[in-house]
């Protein structure tokens with residue numbers, strides 16, 4: 001549960017990042033939360049229990065870390081995969097903390113004043129080390145997002161090593177290999193939430209394929225194992241450079257060489273469809289177009305334009321893998337948008353799979369924000 005600043009009626013003097021008790025307007029106790037003095041989300045509820053001391057807080061957090069790790073252990077393991085999200089903030093009862101594993105490196109990201117407190121961070125790191133030592137994780141890097149630190153009024157910081165000595169490695173998703181450089185300035189690492197969707201897309205992919213927002217090649221490299229031709233595009237030159245390096249890690253005799261193009265998908269899809277290009281498989285995984293409820297309409301127009309062009313370019317029997325990672329675009333909005341695109345294109349789409357984020361990004365009933373990724377795999381008639 002979140003409490004926005006605008007919902008607070010009165011508050012006692014509180015330190016940034018402190019443990020606080022929430023009460024309703026009649027003074028009824030509602031639970032214990034972590035406080036932010038600057039974010040619009042002033043309180044992130046941790047528990048309905050009344051925690052009093054720092055010690056109790058640390059114990060609860062350690063317990064939640066163990067529960068989060070045990071859940072990932074329990075999940076059916078994806079084949080030939082050694083990267084996963086181990087802690088996903090509210091979805092694991094640990095608001096403001098994200099931990100991803102890339103083979104032997106953990107990348108930790110604290111997003112709130114509370115989770116950035118040194119005693120909390122150190123304690124979490126110690127617990128992660130203890131729990132994961134036997135599984136080959138030997139290095140921990142802290143990644144920072146300057147924009148989030150600014151919002152939380154935290155002092156600027158750089159990505160840095162917290163434990164061990166290694167900051168770059170290689171990791172594997174579904175048998176596909178990738179580079180990981182934890183200290184690199186720009187966002188690096190993977191969209192681990194798509195891991196299961198890569199494997200699903202590969203099952204249906206065939207013929208001539210296009211990956212329109214390819215980043216470091218997540219979908220494209222999977223498509224290359226199933227298709228005869230793969231074109232992948234992105235606006236980010238640094239992402240494409242890593243994608244090409246990733247391709248070299250994987251190149252297998254008989255697989256097509258991927259054509260990497262630096263381009264804007266809106267422009268390129270328009271040109272390609274105008275020039276009559278056709279594909280058998282198209283993947284659309286754009287960035288979140290709807291960053292807030294306010295730009296939902298504009299976002300849906302953007303999704304529709306892309307999907308319309310893609311549907312038009314697919315041959316009968318072709319496969320469309322279309323995603324939205326905007327929380328504000330609901331599953332229903334997304335399907336309506338796609339229906340409208342199909343109607344405009346004069347084509348029929350049949351859903352093969354309605355998918356979402358990988359299970360290491362848990363969707364918690366009662367916490368709607370934890371369900372954000374939509375991924376529809378369709379065949380086009």
Ligand code: SAH
Nearest residue numbers: 213214215218234235236264265285286287
């Ligand atoms: N499918 C990728 C993740 C895509 S993230 C994976 O699974 O790894 C979205 C990507 O879209 C980013 O790499 C970003 O650089 C790129 N992007 C943003 N706007 C774009 C545009 N207009 N055209 C093409 N790429 C764009």
